[in-house]
Amino acid sequence: MDFKFTDEQIMIRDTADAFLAETSTSAAVRQVMDSELGYDPQLWRRICDEMYWQGIHIPEAYGGLGLGYVELTATLEQMGRYLCCSPFYASVCLAANALLVAGTELQKLTYLPQITEGKTATLAHTSEAGDWSSSGVKVTYQKQGDSYCLNGTYRFVPDGHSADILMLAARDQDSHGLEGISLFVVPANTPGISREWLPTMDQTRRQGQLQINNLILHEGTVMGSAGEAWPQLEQILDLGRIAVAAEQLGGSQQCLDSTLAYISERVQFGRSIASYQSVKHKCADMMVKVEAARSAVYYAACVGDQFFNQTAGASELAEAASITKAYSSDSFFHNAGVGIQLHGGVGITAEYDIQLYFKRAKSTETFLGASDYHRERLAILLLDTQVTL
Amino acid sequence: MKLDFSPKDELFRQEIASWLASNLCGEFDVIRGRGGPGDQHMFIDERKAWEQKLYQGGWTCIGWPPEYGGRDASIEEQVIFNEEYARAQGPGRAGHIGETLVGPTLIAFGNQDQKDRYLPEILRGEAFWCQGYSEPGAGSDLANVKTGAQFDDATQQWFISGQKVWTSLARESDYCFVIARTDAKSVGHHGLGFFLVPIDQTGVTIRPIEQLTGTSEFNEVFFDDAQCSVEDIVGEPGDGWKVAMGLLGFERGISTLGQQMLFQNELDEIITLAKTNGSAKNPQIRQRIAEAHIGLRIMRFNSMRVLSSEGADGSLQKESMIYKLYWSSWHRNLGKLAMDVMGAESEVLKGGPYQLNRLQSMYLFSRADTIYGGTNQIQRNLIAERALGMPREPRG
Ligand SMILES: Cc1cc2nc3c(=O)[nH]c(=O)nc-3n(C[C@H](O)[C@H](O)[C@H](O)COP(=O)(O)OP(=O)(O)OC[C@H]3O[C@@H](n4cnc5c(N)ncnc54)[C@H](O)[C@@H]3O)c2cc1C
Numbered sequence: 111m112d113f114k115f116t117d118e119q120i121m122i123r124d125t126a127d128a129f130l131a132e133t134s135t136s137a138a139v140r141q142v143m144d145s146e147l148g149y150d151p152q153l154w155r156r157i158c159d160e161m162y163w164q165g166i167h168i169p170e171a172y173g174g175l176g177l178g179y180v181e182l183t184a185t186l187e188q189m190g191r192y193l194c195c196s197p198f199y200a201s202v203c204l205a206a207n208a209l210l211v212a213g214t215e216l217q218k219l220t221y222l223p224q225i226t227e228g229k230t231a232t233l234a235h236t237s238e239a240g241d242w243s244s245s246g247v248k249v250t251y252q253k254q255g256d257s258y259c260l261n262g263t264y265r266f267v268p269d270g271h272s273a274d275i276l277m278l279a280a281r282d283q284d285s286h287g288l289e290g291i292s293l294f295v296v297p298a299n300t301p302g303i304s305r306e307w308l309p310t311m312d313q314t315r316r317q318g319q320l321q322i323n324n325l326i327l328h329e330g331t332v333m334g335s336a337g338e339a340w341p342q343l344e345q346i347l348d349l350g351r352i353a354v355a356a357e358q359l360g361g362s363q364q365c366l367d368s369t370l371a372y373i374s375e376r377v378q379f380g381r382s383i384a385s386y387q388s389v390k391h392k393c394a395d396m397m398v399k400v401e402a403a404r405s406a407v408y409y410a411a412c413v414g415d416q417f418f419n420q421t422a423g424a425s426e427l428a429e430a431a432s433i434t435k436a437y438s439s440d441s442f443f444h445n446a447g448v449g450i451q452l453h454g455g456v457g458i459t460a461e462y463d464i465q466l467y468f469k470r471a472k473s474t475e476t477f478l479g480a481s482d483y484h485r486e487r488l489a490i491l492l493l494d495t496q497v498t499l
Numbered sequence: 500m501k502l503d504f505s506p507k508d509e510l511f512r513q514e515i516a517s518w519l520a521s522n523l524c525g526e527f528d529v530i531r532g533r534g535g536p537g538d539q540h541m542f543i544d545e546r547k548a549w550e551q552k553l554y555q556g557g558w559t560c561i562g563w564p565p566e567y568g569g570r571d572a573s574i575e576e577q578v579i580f581n582e583e584y585a586r587a588q589g590p591g592r593a594g595h596i597g598e599t600l601v602g603p604t605l606i607a608f609g610n611q612d613q614k615d616r617y618l619p620e621i622l623r624g625e626a627f628w629c630q631g632y633s634e635p636g637a638g639s640d641l642a643n644v645k646t647g648a649q650f651d652d653a654t655q656q657w658f659i660s661g662q663k664v665w666t667s668l669a670r671e672s673d674y675c676f677v678i679a680r681t682d683a684k685s686v687g688h689h690g691l692g693f694f695l696v697p698i699d700q701t702g703v704t705i706r707p708i709e710q711l712t713g714t715s716e717f718n719e720v721f722f723d724d725a726q727c728s729v730e731d732i733v734g735e736p737g738d739g740w741k742v743a744m745g746l747l748g749f750e751r752g753i754s755t756l757g758q759q760m761l762f763q764n765e766l767d768e769i770i771t772l773a774k775t776n777g778s779a780k781n782p783q784i785r786q787r788i789a790e791a792h793i794g795l796r797i798m799r800f801n802s803m804r805v806l807s808s809e810g811a812d813g814s815l816q817k818e819s820m821i822y823k824l825y826w827s828s829w830h831r832n833l834g835k836l837a838m839d840v841m842g843a844e845s846e847v848l849k850g851g852p853y854q855l856n857r858l859q860s861m862y863l864f865s866r867a868d869t870i871y872g873g874t875n876q877i878q879r880n881l882i883a884e885r886a887l888g889m890p891r892e893p894r895g
Binding site: 405482488492 | 879
């Protein structure tokens with residue numbers, strides 16, 4: 111047991127911190143916020159060429175750095191802290207994970223090097239109802255000889271309108287629940303896919319909508335086991351949950367830091383507002399929530415590593431993901447909310463960044479299942495087995 | 500960063516687990532799972548005998564250096580010991596204060612003679628200690644102690660007079676460590692001494708205080724020219740605050756990992772109850788049980804982080820300051836959850852006049868968790884000031 115960053119991991123984190131402090135400034139974030147693409151392609155190029163983050167946990171055989179989930183989450187934490195606008199999350203934490211978990215060797219050899227070269231990718235699985243579990247997949251396919259014909263609509267797809275490569279989850283048209291789920295990988299410009307941007311409240315992240323109209327896919331696009339891919343989809347989602355929780359941790363920390371910076375400047379009744387006990391206690395609570403979230407994220411990152419090196423199974427991954435996603439979401443939302451309150455009137459302005467974090471907190475909380483969803487998932491684990499007396 | 504224990508550690512786990520399996524039985528069956536918070540005064544003789552049994556197995560004071568009879572157990576081993584101990588439903592450790600507070604304090608601040616006289620009997624499970632810090636006028640504001648210590652040249656004795664309060668387990672103890680004013684004119688944390696005082700003497704009177712549970716773990720302790728030999732002041736007169744704070748610093752993560760296993764046992768009991776009485780179908784209860792589970796798992800990772808990043812000198816990172824506030828709040832919520840899962844039955848006692856079951860007692864006593872050892876408000880002050888660098892509280 112050595113539950114702390116190694117020197118190399120500290121270096122990775124600090125490098126990310128320094129790079130983002132320079133490139134993902136408030137002004138830079140605000141500049142891309144209104145654009146349809148949602149990020150600066152030049153910054154993405156620099157991330158891919160200079161930092162090589164997109165390859166962090168991709169094995170060397172596929173052009174990556176071959177590091178682990180801990181290194182990945184350490185980087186994500188900093189991205190969340192600086193609200194970094196980029197296609198990183200969708201490409202690496204959803205799509206690359208999907209390939210690693212469910213891709214055939216040929217698919218990995220085809221697509222992972224594309225991702226490490228800076229092509230963007232994403233995973234689409236949710237539809238109108240916004241059910242984030244694998245059983246909530248609504249888009250259907252019909253097997254026609256050796257090929258599959260897909261129909262339906264995906265919503266809430268991260269960078270769905272702009273990603274170069276798509277992983278699609280669909281179900282056999284006669285199936286229900288966890289049955290009949292298949293995963294496919296296709297270039298986004300395949301005929302039968304039309305895409306549009308869904309403008310969102312949190313402008314630092316993009317969502318797209320995908321209309322799938324008689325999309326014909328051949329056998330070679332199938333990832334994992336056709337019709338039985340729900341466990342793999344669930345693992346991909348769990349890895350994505352851990353990753354988004356790491357970003358939330360960074361955001362939660364930044365809410366505390368920027369609030370501390372503000373309140374130590376602001377004077378009312380002749381003294382710093384930071385000297386009022388009710389203000390101090392709120393900040394102490396924020397720190398508790400950040401540090402506990404940090405413990406949860408680091409634990410889940412270790413489980414992520416164990417999952418990839420096959421010392422932890424899918425159920426441990428699921429538990430870690432739900433614990434971490436539930437806690438980090440609550441921590442981030444709490445800290446962003448308290449952050450606004452302690453800013454007073456300026457917290458309500460567009461000018462101060464705390465509002466951006468408040469919006470990011472909500473969008474990431476909803477994404478891949480809000481806290482109550484994850485608590486219920488744990489409750490099933492804890493409560494829905496018979497008592498053996 | 501990794502979570503796994505080494506194969507050597509796993510062997511250690513087997514060693515302690517099998518020792519417990521073959522020794523925590525027979526005459527000791529009655530104390531399994533007993534003597535925890537809210538129940539500390541129960542089965543005291545059996546639990547003292549159990550301490551001696553542990554000593555014979557080499558399982559007391561395992562974290563102490565070998566020259567004082569310990570095993571110099573690594574942090575991992577201490578974590579494992581505490582986990583297995585609680586898993587086996589080991590009773591609340593009667594020797595806890597001696598092993599985790601007095602021992603490390605004497606090792607750090609005591610002289611050779613004090614180490615020679617006190618450490619062996621703590622190690623053997625033969626001497627038991629209590630903590631004499633709080634007074635009627637010195638609770639959160641500990642530096643306000645008024646108890647005085649006067650040195651008598653003729654007898655070479657310190658004479659201690661004053662009153663301590665909330666002293667847990669005083670009646671079950673042989674010694675009390677006391678902070679008292681060696682300089683009568685001093686105020687605040689200057690002019691204090693740290694004394695090792697034998698309880699069994701005419702100058703010491705103990706009066707139990709009845710708690711909301713109907714039981715009496717804590718007491719008032721009156722000192723009326725209580726004697727303490729010149730050899731039994733730790734450090735110099737005036738060093739008391741430094742020693743007293745050093746002692747509080749030893750109250751850190753490791754023993755709390757054992758406490759977490761007790762919490763796990765309580766949560767498991769609540770879960771079993773929820774499954775049996777149908778409340779596991781209530782969506783609100785489901786959410787709260789899951790939340791409790793999340794909170795407890797994270798508590799474990801909090802302490803593993805703190806233990807892993809402890810400096811070689813035992814110094815802790817500022818992150819460790821969240822620990823007390825985190826667990827006390829969690830446990831207080833668990834108490835309420837236990838009652839809500841019990842539903843209407845939560846009101847009904849095992850018997851009269853006031854026999855509480857384990858969860859009822861936990862519910863009531865968990866309200867103390869956010870008070871002793873620094874209240875939640877004091878913890879927040881400390882976090883804000885020491886970890887976040889915010890302005891200090893004004894003083895009256
Ligand atoms: C079960 C139990 C066992 C104990 N065992 C021992 C023991 O063995 N030995 C021992 O020495 N002591 C023991 N104590 C005493 C314990 O440490 C004190 O109760 C505690 O430090 C609080 O002091 P107090 O009770 O005087 O409360 P007070 O200090 O009077 O506090 C009352 C309220 O005021 C708040 N308050 C006080 N100061 C501030 C401030 N600056 N800012 C904001 N709020 C403030 C507190 O948070 C609290 O809510 C025990 C207590 C309990 C409940």
